Amino acid sequence: MKRVQRGEVAIPTSITRRLWAFFHRLASPRYFYELAGKLVPWLGWGTVLLLAAGLYGGLWFAPADYQQGDAYRIIFIHVPAAWMSLFVYVLMAGAGFIGLVWRIKIADVVAKTCAPIGASFAFLTLCTGSLWGKPMWGTYWVWDARLTSELILLFLYLGYIALESAIEDRRTAARASSVLALVGVVNIPIIHYSVDWWHTLHQGPTVFKLGGPSISLDMLVPLLLMTLAFKLFFFTMLLVRARTEVLEREANSAWVRETVTSQ
Amino acid sequence: MTSFHEFIHMGGFAFYVWTSYAIFALIFAWNVFQPLFHQRRVRERLARRSRGMPR
Amino acid sequence: MTPTRRRRLIFAVLLIGGIGTAVALGAYAFRQNLFYFYSPTQVAEGDAPPNHPFRIGGLVEKGSLKRNGMTVHFMVTDTAKSVPVVYTGILPDLFREGQGIVAEGHLNRSGVFVASRVLAKHDSTYMPPEVARALKRAHAREAAAARTKAAEAGAARTKAAEAGAR
Numbered sequence: 001m002k003r004v005q006r007g008e009v010a011i012p013t014s015i016t017r018r019l020w021a022f023f024h025r026l027a028s029p030r031y032f033y034e035l036a037g038k039l040v041p042w043l044g045w046g047t048v049l050l051l052a053a054g055l056y057g058g059l060w061f062a063p064a065d066y067q068q069g070d071a072y073r074i075i076f077i078h079v080p081a082a083w084m085s086l087f088v089y090v091l092m093a094g095a096g097f098i099g100l101v102w103r104i105k106i107a108d109v110v111a112k113t114c115a116p117i118g119a120s121f122a123f124l125t126l127c128t129g130s131l132w133g134k135p136m137w138g139t140y141w142v143w144d145a146r147l148t149s150e151l152i153l154l155f156l157y158l159g160y161i162a163l164e165s166a167i168e169d170r171r172t173a174a175r176a177s178s179v180l181a182l183v184g185v186v187n188i189p190i191i192h193y194s195v196d197w198w199h200t201l202h203q204g205p206t207v208f209k210l211g212g213p214s215i216s217l218d219m220l221v222p223l224l225l226m227t228l229a230f231k232l233f234f235f236t237m238l239l240v241r242a243r244t245e246v247l248e249r250e251a252n253s254a255w256v257r258e259t260v261t262s263q
Numbered sequence: 264m265t266s267f268h269e270f271i272h273m274g275g276f277a278f279y280v281w282t283s284y285a286i287f288a289l290i291f292a293w294n295v296f297q298p299l300f301h302q303r304r305v306r307e308r309l310a311r312r313s314r315g316m317p318r
Numbered sequence: 319m320t321p322t323r324r325r326r327l328i329f330a331v332l333l334i335g336g337i338g339t340a341v342a343l344g345a346y347a348f349r350q351n352l353f354y355f356y357s358p359t360q361v362a363e364g365d366a367p368p369n370h371p372f373r374i375g376g377l378v379e380k381g382s383l384k385r386n387g388m389t390v391h392f393m394v395t396d397t398a399k400s401v402p403v404v405y406t407g408i409l410p411d412l413f414r415e416g417q418g419i420v421a422e423g424h425l426n427r428s429g430v431f432v433a434s435r436v437l438a439k440h441d442s443t444y445m446p447p448e449v450a451r452a453l454k455r456a457h458a459r460e461a462a463a464a465r466t467k468a469a470e471a472g473a474a475r476t477k478a479a480e481a482g483a484r
Contacts (some may be wrong), residue, residue, distance in 0.1 A: 066450030070274035138410030144354035155340035257313035
């Protein structure tokens with residue numbers, strides 16, 4: 001049966017039509033489950049390699065900073081975690097939006113599984129930022145615009161998780177939580193631009209700014225390696241979580257019964 | 264970094280740096296193991312259920 | 319109460335509590351602290367709240383730092399205006415002349431900012447100490463070259479003037 005499906009989509013010739021066909025197949029829970037299962041080991045090993053390289057580069061190879069000494073090494077987890085907390089939120093809201101408008105089951109699954117991972121990144125950002133703030137600024141916490149808006153991001157994630165799990169009916173839960181996620185998107189540009197819009201204790205951007213990054217290359221490379229490692233890690237764990245969620249949601253279909261009893 | 268002692272000492276910021284990295288390790292570990300355990304539980308539950316169900 | 323209902327109740331409470339806290343924090347942070355600190359220019363123009371503690375932020379003016387035991391006196395500047403600050407207590411590691419800082423406290427009658435807490439603001443530049451030293455040397459050389467050039471130009475002008483007078 002799978003053969004026939006593949007044959008059907010092999011007919012279109014243009015790239016756009018092929019892409020459409022791919023997305024259509026991706027929306028099928030079974031195809032998603034199988035493809036994700038194949039991707040997970042690759043992404044997982046990629047994460048391990050990148051993490052090893054990034055940690056070696058950041059903790060050993062990179063020189064100390066001229067102002068902050070070795071304390072700046074927190075940057076290699078703080079900044080990737082912060083970037084990812086924003087990225088994951090945008091992805092979650094985007095998937096939620098697709099689920100709301102087109103009622104695609106996989107989109108709801110992706111939105112739901114983004115939340116706990118994103119929340120953990122936001123939490124990591126706040127913890128490491130706090131531990132960086134104490135020795136450098138002289139305080140664990142201040143209520144400036146950057147720190148407060150990142151804290152609100154964590155609350156948005158937690159609110160999303162609570163709302164999603166409080167509603168029994170899956171469709172209603174997905175709809176309500178997607179609305180919450182979409183409302184919360186306003187916070188994303190606020191976090192990003194807070195350091196430009198208002199006077200904050202938090203410093204301005206280092207990497208993405210006019211005139212290029214103001215960080216020396218042997219510090220930038222480990223930072224980018226760690227960022228890539230975080231990104232791959234996120235996608236690995238997203239797929240693992242999404243597969244479980246697909247199994248649960250499709251529990252009554254024949255292929256799931258086959259899959260769970262075959263092992 | 265030139266020596267292991269220097270690496271551990273982190274120029275006097277060992278507490279802040281290593282606590283940060285410890286939290287990072289814990290959060291990554293949670294992110295790996297929580298979904299794996301959850302998946303196992305779900306599979307077991309579904310397997311029990313589908314065995315009790317007529318095909 | 320059934321476990322499912324209790325779970326729902328807990329979630330509802332958590333949800334309301336969470337959103338409530340978030341909104342309250344947001345309102346608090348963005349009304350009072352939209353600007354985490356005022357600049358010396360804002361203070362000079364009277365934008366800072368009078369008779370109220372507030373924060374002032376800027377650079378520690380070079381050559382203005384005087385230590386007297388645990389008490390420090392310095393000027394905080396945004397290059398346009400400067401405000402004198404006095405503070406007694408422990409300063410963060412990064413505190414030094416030329417460094418960005420944020421001080422919490424109030425203005426006294428003679429226009430001196432009495433700080434109860436001083437926080438260091440660091441810039442968003444990261445580089446090894448050797449590079450920083452090399453940059454500093456290069457800047458110093460450039461400045462010296464500019465001075466010699468100016469002096470030469472000055473000497474040339476005097477010479478020309480002398481020649482003209484003759």
